[in-house]
Every structure is written in C-alpha cells, then in structure tokens.
Amino acid sequence: MPTTTSPRARPRRRLGAIALALMVALQVAATAGCSEKSEAPSGPVTLTLWSWVPDLHEQVNMFQAAHPNIKVNLVNAGQGSAEYTKLRTALTAGSGAPDVAQVEFQLIPSFRVTGDLVDISKYGANNIKGDYVEWAWAQVSDGDAVYAVPWDSGPMGLLYREDILRKHNIAVPTTWDEFATAARKLHAADPKVYLTNFPPNEGGVLTGLAWQAGSRPFHLKDKTTITVGLNDPGALKMAQFWDGLLKEGVVSHEPDFTDAWYQGLNNGRYAAWVTAAWGPVFLSGSAKSTAGKWRATPLPQWSAGENVSANWGGSTLAVTKQTKHPAEAAELAMWLMHDPQTAKLYTTKQFLFPVLKNLLTNPEFVDQKFEFYGGQQVNQIFGAAASQVDVTFQWSPFQDFVYSTMNDEVGKAVSGQQSLAEALHAVQRKTTDYAQQQGFTITG
Amino acid sequence: MSMGQLVPTTSARAAAARPRPAPSRAARRRQLRGRTVAPYLFIAPFLLVFVAFLFVPLAYAFRLSLYADRLVGGEVFVGLDNFRRAASDPAFWSGVRRMALFGLFQIPIMLGLSLIFAILLDAGVVHLRRLFRLVVFLPYAVPAVVAALMWGFLYGGTFGPFAQLADKLHVTAPQFLSSNWMLASIANIVTWEYVGYNMIIMVAALQAVPRELHEAAAIDGASEWQIARRIKIPLIAPALVLTSVFSIIGTLQLFNEPQIMTAIAPEVVGSSYTPNLYAYSLAFPFRQINYSAAISFVLGAVVFAGSYLFIFLTRRRRR
Numbered sequence: 001m002p003t004t005t006s007p008r009a010r011p012r013r014r015l016g017a018i019a020l021a022l023m024v025a026l027q028v029a030a031t032a033g034c035s036e037k038s039e040a041p042s043g044p045v046t047l048t049l050w051s052w053v054p055d056l057h058e059q060v061n062m063f064q065a066a067h068p069n070i071k072v073n074l075v076n077a078g079q080g081s082a083e084y085t086k087l088r089t090a091l092t093a094g095s096g097a098p099d100v101a102q103v104e105f106q107l108i109p110s111f112r113v114t115g116d117l118v119d120i121s122k123y124g125a126n127n128i129k130g131d132y133v134e135w136a137w138a139q140v141s142d143g144d145a146v147y148a149v150p151w152d153s154g155p156m157g158l159l160y161r162e163d164i165l166r167k168h169n170i171a172v173p174t175t176w177d178e179f180a181t182a183a184r185k186l187h188a189a190d191p192k193v194y195l196t197n198f199p200p201n202e203g204g205v206l207t208g209l210a211w212q213a214g215s216r217p218f219h220l221k222d223k224t225t226i227t228v229g230l231n232d233p234g235a236l237k238m239a240q241f242w243d244g245l246l247k248e249g250v251v252s253h254e255p256d257f258t259d260a261w262y263q264g265l266n267n268g269r270y271a272a273w274v275t276a277a278w279g280p281v282f283l284s285g286s287a288k289s290t291a292g293k294w295r296a297t298p299l300p301q302w303s304a305g306e307n308v309s310a311n312w313g314g315s316t317l318a319v320t321k322q323t324k325h326p327a328e329a330a331e332l333a334m335w336l337m338h339d340p341q342t343a344k345l346y347t348t349k350q351f352l353f354p355v356l357k358n359l360l361t362n363p364e365f366v367d368q369k370f371e372f373y374g375g376q377q378v379n380q381i382f383g384a385a386a387s388q389v390d391v392t393f394q395w396s397p398f399q400d401f402v403y404s405t406m407n408d409e410v411g412k413a414v415s416g417q418q419s420l421a422e423a424l425h426a427v428q429r430k431t432t433d434y435a436q437q438q439g440f441t442i443t444g
Numbered sequence: 445m446s447m448g449q450l451v452p453t454t455s456a457r458a459a460a461a462r463p464r465p466a467p468s469r470a471a472r473r474r475q476l477r478g479r480t481v482a483p484y485l486f487i488a489p490f491l492l493v494f495v496a497f498l499f500v501p502l503a504y505a506f507r508l509s510l511y512a513d514r515l516v517g518g519e520v521f522v523g524l525d526n527f528r529r530a531a532s533d534p535a536f537w538s539g540v541r542r543m544a545l546f547g548l549f550q551i552p553i554m555l556g557l558s559l560i561f562a563i564l565l566d567a568g569v570v571h572l573r574r575l576f577r578l579v580v581f582l583p584y585a586v587p588a589v590v591a592a593l594m595w596g597f598l599y600g601g602t603f604g605p606f607a608q609l610a611d612k613l614h615v616t617a618p619q620f621l622s623s624n625w626m627l628a629s630i631a632n633i634v635t636w637e638y639v640g641y642n643m644i645i646m647v648a649a650l651q652a653v654p655r656e657l658h659e660a661a662a663i664d665g666a667s668e669w670q671i672a673r674r675i676k677i678p679l680i681a682p683a684l685v686l687t688s689v690f691s692i693i694g695t696l697q698l699f700n701e702p703q704i705m706t707a708i709a710p711e712v713v714g715s716s717y718t719p720n721l722y723a724y725s726l727a728f729p730f731r732q733i734n735y736s737a738a739i740s741f742v743l744g745a746v747v748f749a750g751s752y753l754f755i756f757l758t759r760r761r762r763r
Contacts, residue, residue: 200710400729401731407715408716411623415623438515
C-alpha cells in the first residue's frame with residue numbers, strides 16, 4: 001500500500017530529511033514516555049500498540065475491561081510501509097518502539113532476522129496454535145518459537161462489474177486466456193473502459209500473481225544461505241502475460257490506492273479488480289456509488305479446471321524486543337486476536353478475513369449476504385480460495401527492499417522503458433546484489 | 445600668584461605626565477585573559493549549538509560511513525568500501541545527472557522571473573506594489589509538502605482541473621505525472637515556491653543601489669531598460685550569485701516534492717529519483733544506514749563542487 005511520509009518543509013529542502021527524523025524521534029519520545037512509566041507488574045501497566053486497522057479502539061476497550069491492570073495506548077503510526085519505516089527506525093535507535101505492533105505476514109521474517117520480535121511461546125502462544133489455519137500459523141512460527149499472532153489473511157480472488165460485462169456480452173473469465181480475450185473485447189467495445197488495472201506499485205499483487213503461477217522466489221536453506229528466484233519460470237509466465245495486455249493497451253496501469261484509482265473504481269473505468277479477501281468490504285466502502293453492481297469470482301486459472309489461489313496481505317500482532325512488559329504485551333496480542341467475542345467483531349465490524357478455524361466455518365460468516373454484491377455470499381468464494389493457497393510459500397528476510405525495487409522496476413516497465421519480464425530480471429539482479437551486501441550466501 | 449602656589453600644580457602635572465605605576469603582572473594577566481575569554485563567551489551559545497547539531501552529527505555520520513551493518517555478520521569496519529561503492533553506484537549518479545538537468549533549466553527560469561519581478565517592483569512600474577510583492581512571495585509561505593500535494597492534485601490525469609479543462613475543449617492535456625513530464629512538473633512546483641523568495645533578496649539588493657546613479661543615468665537620457673541593464677543588474681551581481689548558489693544547493697538536495705510525488709506517481713518517482721531521496725530510502729526502508737551516510741557525504745562533495753565551480757566561473761567572468 002502507498003507510503004506517505006510527510007517530512008516538514010521549511011527552511012529549505014535539505015532540512016526535509018532531518019525534520020522527518022526529528023518528527024519520528026518526537027513521536028518516539030512521546031510513546032517511549034508511556035511505556036517507561038511503570039516497572040513492576042503490581043501497579044497498572046501501560047502498553048503502546050501500533051495498528052492501522054480502523055475502529056480498533058472498540059476491541060482495545062474490550063481488552064482493557066477484561067484487564068483492569070493494563071492500559072493500552074493505541075497509535076495509528078501509518079499504514080503498511082509507512083509504519084514499518086517508523087518501526088524500523090525506532091527499533092534501530094534502541095528506544096521508542098511500541099510494545100506491540102501490527103506487522104503483515106510478508107514482513108515477519110524481515111523483522112525476525114534483526115532479532116526485533118519476542119518469541120512469545122513462553123507466554124503460552126502454542127496453546128492457541130490449533131485454533132488457526134495451518135498456513136497462517138506457519139507464517140508466524142518457526143518450530144516451537146512463535147513471533148506473532150495471526151490476525152487476518154488475503155486469499156486472492158476477482159471482483160468484477162456484472163453490469164459492464166453483461167452490457168458488452170462478455171462472459172466472466174475463468175482462465176487467464178479468457179481474461180485476455182475479455183480485456184481486448186471490452187476495451188474495443190468501449191475505449192474508456194479497461195477490464196482491469198495493473199498497479200505498477202504493488203509488490204503484493206505482483207508477488208501474489210506470480211505465486212499463483214507457481215513462483216517460489218525465496219528459500220532460506222539456513223540462516224545465512226538463501227535462494228533468490230524472482231525471475232523463476234512462474235514469475236516470468238505471469239510477467240509475459242501482463243506484458244502482452246499492457247503492450248496492447250487493453251489494461252490500464254495506474255498506481256493503486258491513489259485518488260485517480262479510487263475514481264476509476266467509482267466511475268466504471270475498471271470493470272474488475274484483482275484483489276484479496278479483504279477487498280470486498282474495502283471496495284464497498286470506497287466505491288459506494290456502484291453498490292449492487294459488483295460480483296466476486298475466483299481468480300482466473302492458468303489451466304482450465306485448476307483451483308489455485310495465492311495470498312495478498314494479511315496481518316499479525318507482534319511483540320517487539322523493546323517492550324518492558326513482555327508477558328502483558330503477549331497477553332494483549334493473543335487476547336486481541338483470539339478472544340472469541342473480540343475476534344468475531346473483526347469479521348462484522350472491520351470485515352477482516354479470519355484465520356481462526358471456528359470463524360471460517362461459522363455460518364454467520366460464511367453465509368453472510370452482501371447487498372453491495374447483489375446479495376452474493378462473497379465469503380464463500382474467498383473461503384474456498386483460502387484452501388487453495390500453497391502454504392509453503394516463503395518470504396525473504398528483506399522484503400521491504402524487494403517490494404520497493406519492484407516498484408522502481410515495474411514503474412519503468414509500464415512507462416515503456418522495459419518489458420515486465422526485463423523488470424523482473426532487474427529486480428532479481430538488484431536483490432541478489434543486496435543479499436550479498438547483507439552478508440548472505442546465494443545458492444542456485 | 446605666588447610661585448609657591450604653582451608648585452603643587454606643576455607637581456600634579458608632573459605626576460600626571462609620569463607614566464602610571466605599572467600594574468602588577470598578575471593583574472595584567474587577568475586583564476589579558478578577560479580580553480581573550482570574553483569573545484569566546486559571546487560566541488559560545490552559537491558554538492555550542494553548532495558543535496552539537498552540526499559537527500557532532502557530521503562526525504558521527506562519517507564514522508557510520510566507515511562501517512557496514514549486515515543482516516548476516518553484524519557491524520564490521522569496511523574502511524572506504526562504502527565510498528568506493530558510491531563512486532560507481534548508477535542509482536546515485538543517475539539521480540545527480542537528473543538534478544543537474546533539472547537545475548540547468550529550472551534555475552535560470554526561476555531566477556530570471558525573480559529578477560524581472562524585482563526590477564519591475566524597484567522601477568515602480570507595478571501598481572499596488574505591496575499587494576504584488578505579497579502575492580509573488582506568498583507561495584514561499586506554503587509548506588513544500590502542502591504545495592506538492594496541491595500541485596499533485598492539479599496535475600491529476602483523470603480528474604485534475606487541467607485535464608478536465610482540456611477534456612471540455614476536446615484536446616488532450618499533457619500527462620503531467622508521466623515519466624516524460626515529471627521532471628518539468630516538479631520544476632514548476634519548485635519555481636512557483638521560490639520565485640518570490642529570490643525576488644525579495646533581489647529587491648533588497650536593488651534598494652541598496654544609490655538612487656543618484658539612476659538619476660544621473662536618467663538625466664543622461666538612459667531608458668528604464670538601459671538603467672536596469674547597465675546599472676542595476678551589474679550592481680546587484682553579488683545577490684544574483686548568492687541566489688544562484690542557494691538554488692544549486694537546493695536543487696541537488698531536492699527531497700520534499702519528489703517524496704510527495706512517490707505517493708501520487710510511484711511508478712515514475714522511484715526510490716532513487718533524487719540523490720537525497722536515495723539517501724533516505726537507503727537509510728530507512730533499505731536498512732543501509734552506513735551506506736546512506738557515505739552517499740550523503742558524496743552528495744555533500746558534489747554540492748560543494750557544484751557551488752564552487754559556479755562561484756569560480758562567475759568570478760572569472762566578472763574580472
């Protein structure tokens with residue numbers, strides 16, 4: 001998701017970076033003050049929690065009601081990479097990090113490798129292991145060690161404008177071949193409409209699409225030896241497919257989560273959105289004017305009859321090494337994620353896609369009908385996708401570098417300076433260079 | 445008047461003429477010390493802040509630049525390795541080249557506009573001088589972040605006012621946020637922000653030019669244009685050099701505007717679009733604080749070289 005760090009401006013531009021650092025430091029100092037107040041668990045303990053999930057204070061209040069001795073200071077430190085940059089800065093600086101922070105699955109190894117996350121298995125994290133879907137738990141644990149508690153996930157699917165496809169007599173694509181045909185036909189019928197938008201800035205989508213095509217870019221043999229294959233056959237198959245559509249000009253290529261992109265979803269410029277399980281509710285809030293016109297369908301397949309999905313997004317709560325109250329912090333993370341009432345509220349209030357087995361099979365969740373999707377039971381589509389995600393997929397321990405480099409290189413690709421396949425080769429080259437500089441041994 | 449009366453007077457005068465009894469050596473030393481310590485006490489507040497906020501961070505950054513903190517192996521001393529890498533880092537140098545190209549066009553246009561406005565103001569050609577001065581200067585009071593966000597909206601390809609106007613007139617507006625236009629679009633924001641600031645410096649310099657010179661020239665029959673060209677501009681040359689050097693430094697260190705643009709057009713403005721943005725990306729998202737420190741020093745050297753070259757060239761020309 002987009003990063004916006006807002007450095008202060010005057011006097012002159014050089015101070016921008018300094019001001020930013022200062023701002024972070026101030027924020028850091030402000031939150032540090034809170035966590036330092038109390039030492040002994042006998043008195044009330046104050047914990048700082050960083051998260052960008054909307055309306056989380058409701059669940060936090062439930063936690064505080066159940067734990068009169070723990071006060072929680074909830075801070076929205078930015079979404080995605082904006083938060084990670086601040087978190088990394090505070091962790092590197094040695095003070096100012098929150099006790100508990102929201103971290104997406106793909107970043108867990110990156111924070112783990114620097115020793116910034118507390119192993120919460122000694123606080124009973126393994127007692128709740130059995131309640132989670134297997135792959136989600138696999139992403140946050142390493143043997144018996146547990147580095148975060150899973151929150152939600154993002155098995156991928158396709159949301160499309162039923163009215164637009166019907167108007168142009170286009171069948172809902174079930175394979176990528178059909179998808180390409182539909183894209184050509186739709187754009188020819190109405191040059192102002194694209195079947196979908198290919199976001200050049202979204203490492204998560206690119207990775208998810210490659211994942212579905214069989215790409216397994218990273219494999220850590222041990223702590224210092226890594227295989228890097230960002231341009232493996234699966235990734236290239238995916239890149240060549242989108243290269244074709246981009247070259248023909250039948251899909252658009254605007255960055256996502258920007259004003260122009262929201263407009264595109266609202267005004268029918270995009271007839272479909274390749275998204276994940278958190279997408280349906282997000283869209284119903286962002287494109288209100290199109291209510292009732294959208295439907296959900298599984299991600300198109302590479303071969304007819306297959307059922308393969310991938311994952312984009314999904315978060316966890318992790319306890320940072322700077323906490324002075326690891327037991328209370330672990331309790332906060334586990335309780336917020338696992339308490340039956342609290343966890344259920346995420347699916348009805350924030351509409352996160354659950355990773356708790358009992359919620360995934362709860363009829364209230366599975367059979368819920370969405371007016372925005374013409375009464376469709378959208379969760380059934382994504383629930384099925386959740387079981388079609390390969391659970392062995394691994395992230396690199398420097399995923400923020402990978403996503404940022406993807407953004408640079410794919411950006412050059414959509415502006416015509418290189419093909420998407422060449423972009424992946426460049427990402428591969430830069431990432432192996434980076435891994436070597438970081439001291440890793442690269443193996444084929 | 446008796447002689448007797450004179451005696452005390454003369455003796456007093458003699459006493460006055462006689463050199464004062466030499467102060468003791470200790471006293472003199474005390475006095476000297478007072479004289480040497482006092483100036484330092486006066487500049488101490490400045491010196492303290494200078495050392496704490498410029499010298500210490502610089503020294504710390506230099507120390508950082510000699511190490512590498514690796515995910516595998518931790519922190520190791522690498523000597524000048526980071527500088528060697530910076531010297532041949534295409535991401536860094538393409539950013540420097542981009543900013544050089546930017547400055548080559550943007551600085552003359554911006555300072556040219558500032559100079560024209562300053563001369564118009566000074567010549568009293570403009571009505572409502574105060575209002576004019578305020579309006580031109582006002583963008584400088586808008587924080588650069590706000591300015592960049594605002595222009596980012598104006599540039600918007602599907603809903604920006606330029607695009608909508610062009611649509612109404614059945615023409616296509618340029619894609620301001622595309623890779624071909626981005627540099628010019630940022631140059632426009634920067635020009636908008638700093639024309640007024642530079643104009644104020646030039647107006648101040650123009651006001652210091654003695655009025656007699658204009659009057660003499662006017663009496664000799666010089667036109668306003670000739671007065672401006674032959675008298676005013678040569679006399680405010682130091683101010684022009686000053687604003688140019690400020691602009692060169694500012695250009696090479698451009699950060700806010702491209703940083704905001706990464707959110708609006710991430711596919712165009714990447715992590716190394718400008719050298720400063722690259723240093724930031726290295727330090728924060730890429731976890732290479734050490735290499736970032738080295739890049740910052742190299743950028744500092746480039747800024748110094750650029751400014752010095754400019755001063756050197758303009759000095760030779762004036763001679």
